[in-house]
Amino acid sequence: MHTLLLVLDLIGTFVFALSGALTAVRRQLDLFGVLVLSFAAGNAGGITRDLLIGATPPAAIADWRYLGVSVLAGIITFYRYATIERLRNPVQLSDAAGLALFAVAGAQKALAFGLNPAMAALLGMLTGIGGGMLRDVLVTEIPTVLRADLYAVAALAGAAVVVLGSLLQLPPTATTLVGAGLCFGLRYMAIRHRWHLPVARYIADESQQDTRP
Amino acid sequence: MHTLLLVLDLIGTFVFALSGALTAVRRQLDLFGVLVLSFAAGNAGGITRDLLIGATPPAAIADWRYLGVSVLAGIITFYRYATIERLRNPVQLSDAAGLALFAVAGAQKALAFGLNPAMAALLGMLTGIGGGMLRDVLVTEIPTVLRADLYAVAALAGAAVVVLGSLLQLPPTATTLVGAGLCFGLRYMAIRHRWHLPVARYIADESQQDTRP
């Protein structure tokens, strides 16, 4: 069971690292930049979670295999960019799978470190979305998760199922599967039907500028 | 006394979260993006301080009330944007009050963890300005605190009073009140009279570009 979780975690890291490498190639970074964005996209979510719960050194730093699959994803994308781009539907589906896995695993780890339920669910979500946020900040884009379709919400829903199951003392394997399935399903429907969250009504008014730094 | 401090801390978090939500609505982020910027602006300063002094998990993660007031500020701003914008003078004043409180509380926490005096004052300042910096980086703006009027300096002055008082073994309640009052007063005067720090003379010269990455 433990080995299975590790394998799934590494697969999630690999697909997330692909998204980082694709961004880096599009922005014409050099080989090193591609590898950095691969590692950042694949591991920043888990590293931030581990720093916040006090689990140092973070798993992605202590275990070389996370680095290994990130570098592998970066090198493949660097030399086979066109091929990876052509695979975009499979890549999107495995990205949704990676998100589901990171969200439930992140929530479980936070619970294991004694975080309160609401924060454990949020740290599960953060595990899923943190990598993409750092990837975007490094190429000076507003993180797309802050304005795109149902991505963070899917991760939060999956993590919440795990936390609720733990509160109700349901069997962890079952709640993990249900949580991951819910996250994957929501994300799949959001991609297919372009579901998204509302945006506030806002009429630009130049005379009203916030002067708070 | 402890309850009072917590209440003041939560009020500070709330007003800072408002500034994050206002920025998010102006940049047309979706509801999730508004909530993320609310939480980031309200809590990133304190979280960074806690990570640096080794107090994990940070208070804003361990105590769900910080999340609660941040989400509340985000939702109010999302659905009542125009109202919050119209309140800009009261918002600026409570922001100055939040800054004063965060600066003195941050300095005290750093002292309690055994930091040296200069660093305790700086961590107090960081507690006050860190949230606004992350908020701006997430929407790819240069943090306004790096070039705006007397904001960081007011926080630093307030934190320094607390640290000096501790060095001279003055009663903590008195130095806390004086420090917070000094910070608030400086910030208030800076808003009213547009006080600001000097900018270096710089004549752009394209032939001289730094090649250091």
Added chain:
Amino acid sequence: MHTLLLVLDLIGTFVFALSGALTAVRRQLDLFGVLVLSFAAGNAGGITRDLLIGATPPAAIADWRYLGVSVLAGIITFYRYATIERLRNPVQLSDAAGLALFAVAGAQKALAFGLNPAMAALLGMLTGIGGGMLRDVLVTEIPTVLRADLYAVAALAGAAVVVLGSLLQLPPTATTLVGAGLCFGLRYMAIRHRWHLPVARYIADESQQDTRP
């Protein structure tokens, strides 16, 4: 020996802080912004390393001398910008020396905290490049280390020598000198001959946009 290392470390911090201050003046930040970028460029690499290996509070926070040399570099640059710009060749050389020192010292500290060899080498590299990355993100530029000439690779090579030497149980002083020399030499040649890493072939295709947030 310990005193020598500290002195070298502070010199490295000083030259890195100069690069942060130069960037801040060019972007017309105010005096406070110049000091923040000085401190960030000089210390963010080491602070990140210390957070990741669990060495809190980080050395740059616990020891006021790191703050002192950073502020000194910032103030000198603020008031003598033209002079510092004119010194660009010496500044580049001392920057290369700072990089070499940070890389080998960072790798040694990571080894001392029990990190695995591959990660110790990478944390050495991160110690060298982290400051410049935060400096660039704060002024909303894509970190130049992600697309510039041989900078990170030089740091990685120097750090790898230290790690290899430790695996082979060679005398630490010798491997430190060789590692630092290799990093400095590579960086020097990269500046002189504009060596750089390859960039992936990429033909922009607007129809293929990643929708992963």
